[in-house]
Amino acid sequence: MEAIVVKSTGSWITVRAADGKKFDCKLKGQFRIRDIKHTNPVAIGDRVVVEQTDGDSHGMITCIRERENYIIRKSKNLSKISHIIAANLDHAYLIVTLAQPQTSNGFIDRFLVTAAGYHIPASLIFNKTDIYSPELMKVLDELTSIYEKAGYPCYRVSALRGDGVPVIRRCLEGKVSMFAGHSGAGKSALIKAINPELNPRIGKLSVTHQKGMHTTTFAEMLELGGNGYIVDTPGIKEFGLIDFDKAEIPRCFPEMERFLPLCQYKNCSHTHEPGCAVKSGLESGEVSTLRYNSYLSILNDR
Numbered sequence: 001m002e003a004i005v006v007k008s009t010g011s012w013i014t015v016r017a018a019d020g021k022k023f024d025c026k027l028k029g030q031f032r033i034r035d036i037k038h039t040n041p042v043a044i045g046d047r048v049v050v051e052q053t054d055g056d057s058h059g060m061i062t063c064i065r066e067r068e069n070y071i072i073r074k075s076k077n078l079s080k081i082s083h084i085i086a087a088n089l090d091h092a093y094l095i096v097t098l099a100q101p102q103t104s105n106g107f108i109d110r111f112l113v114t115a116a117g118y119h120i121p122a123s124l125i126f127n128k129t130d131i132y133s134p135e136l137m138k139v140l141d142e143l144t145s146i147y148e149k150a151g152y153p154c155y156r157v158s159a160l161r162g163d164g165v166p167v168i169r170r171c172l173e174g175k176v177s178m179f180a181g182h183s184g185a186g187k188s189a190l191i192k193a194i195n196p197e198l199n200p201r202i203g204k205l206s207v208t209h210q211k212g213m214h215t216t217t218f219a220e221m222l223e224l225g226g227n228g229y230i231v232d233t234p235g236i237k238e239f240g241l242i243d244f245d246k247a248e249i250p251r252c253f254p255e256m257e258r259f260l261p262l263c264q265y266k267n268c269s270h271t272h273e274p275g276c277a278v279k280s281g282l283e284s285g286e287v288s289t290l291r292y293n294s295y296l297s298i299l300n301d302r
């Protein structure tokens, strides 16, 4: 039987069959040993083959189909081990907050680079607009202009008040999408606002730091009223890039891409070389300083 992984808690992997039925499965031993590079041998969204055991409700995963794409990041503190957040996605959304907690540009750009690297369309959802001061609204306008120019749709919502939620609901229709972001950004709250029948746990912010308390602990694919699926994910603090070549990174900045063939040197790193077209794009304003600085920072990561 073919099925899709919808939840994995470490001890059990929940899969959904084509008819919507769910099974708790174990993984055949061989995968655990084979895939030592990742902390998780199966990821949410994986297409798998399941053999039913134990009557109706349990199964054994015997095969993991090749992934079309995935969002991957470095595991905390273990630089060589990676974690696949979700696989086989139609769209990846980063839930961004300018306050409580604040999302940094470096975090946004590392996420977008990862999505671009695997050709997953990505968008930004700015949440908590109900608490933004006039100054933060100006920052929001600036960021929206920068990211939309770079080719990333930007949305504004308040999961709390419901502002902007219908637009997101329509975006998710008929697709498998993922919400990622810092803990406390409101991923689960937004899912609840999109579909009140769903009941993901929603946390509180820590009183001292106004950050989330890691309420969602396992990624889970939830069904949006029979018309689309959303993967709710645990909050992440940093987004460590993995599996990227230095030369690949400029191609993951869509607004830089068209300048790349115009650089004087074929192996231009776009940092100091004469005749660099990316730098001329920076001077003319077609490449923003904010994004270019993220590019430099990501180059320095490796």
Ligand SMILES: Nc1nc2c(ncn2[C@@H]2O[C@H](COP(=O)(O)OP(=O)(O)OP(=O)(O)O)[C@@H](O)[C@H]2O)c(=O)[nH]1
Pocket (backbone or CB within 6 Å): 127, 128, 129, 130, 131, 157, 158, 159, 160, 161, 181, 182, 183, 184, 185, 186, 187, 188, 189, 190, 201, 202, 203, 204, 205, 212, 213, 214, 215, 216, 217, 233, 234, 235, 236
């Ligand atoms: N003011 C305001 N608060 C919000 C909004 N959306 C979510 N919150 C609050 O932010 C806190 C965290 O929300 P969650 O949905 O649990 O955040 P999360 O991103 O799922 O966090 P993790 O599961 O820890 O990764 C809760 O107290 C929510 O009520 C919003 O639009 N405005």
Ligand SMILES: [Mg+2]
Pocket (backbone or CB within 6 Å): 187, 188, 189, 201, 202, 203, 215, 216, 232, 233, 234, 235
């Ligand atoms: Mg959550």
Ligand SMILES: [Zn+2]
Pocket (backbone or CB within 6 Å): 263, 264, 268, 269, 270, 271, 273, 275, 276, 277, 278, 279
């Ligand atoms: Zn160049």
